[in-house]
Ligand SMILES: Nc1ncnc2c1ncn2[C@@H]1O[C@H](COP(=O)(O)OP(=O)(O)OP(=O)(O)O)[C@@H](O)[C@H]1O
């Protein structure tokens with residue numbers, strides 16, 4: 001029986017670089033003598049990698065994860081557009097179990113890397129808001145599916161392009177979107193009408209804001225309504241990004257520059 005390495009080895013033949021996603025120390029060390037550059041993509045650099053791309057979110061969808069890692073490696077100059085790259089990651093829980101061969105030039109800027117790195121707000125703030133939206137998507141309010149709209153960054157301009165729907169419970173408080181209390185609070189809110197406005201540093205500036213961007217030129221997928229329309233519109237007119245939890249289909253979507261950039265299913269987290 002021909003050697004499986006020969007049959008499957010073609011996947012890594014003549015690659016120009018290797019991306020290791022969240023490798024263990026020993027696994028990373030085994031690449032010490034690799035003939036091509038090794039780039040580690042992980043939440044934090046626990047293996048003291050020579051080339052590292054920080055992954056702000058543990059993307060459940062492998063394509064989003066690889067897309068983010070590749071765009072980060074291109075952005076850092078670890079990989080060139082004409083390169084062929086082997087990406088080693090895990091499809092199932094636990095250790096690396098999959099190698100995917102990708103052409104770097106097939107990663108037209110999907111925007112998923114820029115969503116975190118090219119935003120006014122810190123990547124960690126964007127990540128915290130995703131986590132709140134995913135948590136709300138999984139648990140809802142008292143078990144009921146809810147929707148929510150978070151506008152992140154460029155808060156001054158966003159406040160000028162919106163008006164209050166109700167009193168602002170965050171007026172005199174300093175609550176950071178990453179504070180554990182936020183999840184508890186959101187479950188207690190009677191309703192999540194309007195938008196939460198979050199500052200570049202992650203402070204919740206306001207709740208219950210009605211966004212008033214001009215609607216022309218907003219092109220969002222069919223079936224999405226006013227909440228998503230407002231999210232796309234405000235991100236076109238400001239440097240904010242929006243993270244939207246849909247009450248209708250339960251998905252979490254991210255908008256930047258008026259475009260839908262990312263769609264996550266909370267059930268996969
Ligand atoms: N311009 C806006 N600014 C802030 N919040 C808005 C705006 N428009 C709608 N919303 C909020 O979105 C909620 C749902 O509205 P709608 O169903 O039209 O949006 P949608 O895009 O279909 O969202 P979902 O997928 O959650 O149903 C409204 O009750 C309101 O709280």
Ligand SMILES: [Mn+2]
Nearest residue numbers: 225226247248
């Ligand atoms: Mn709706």
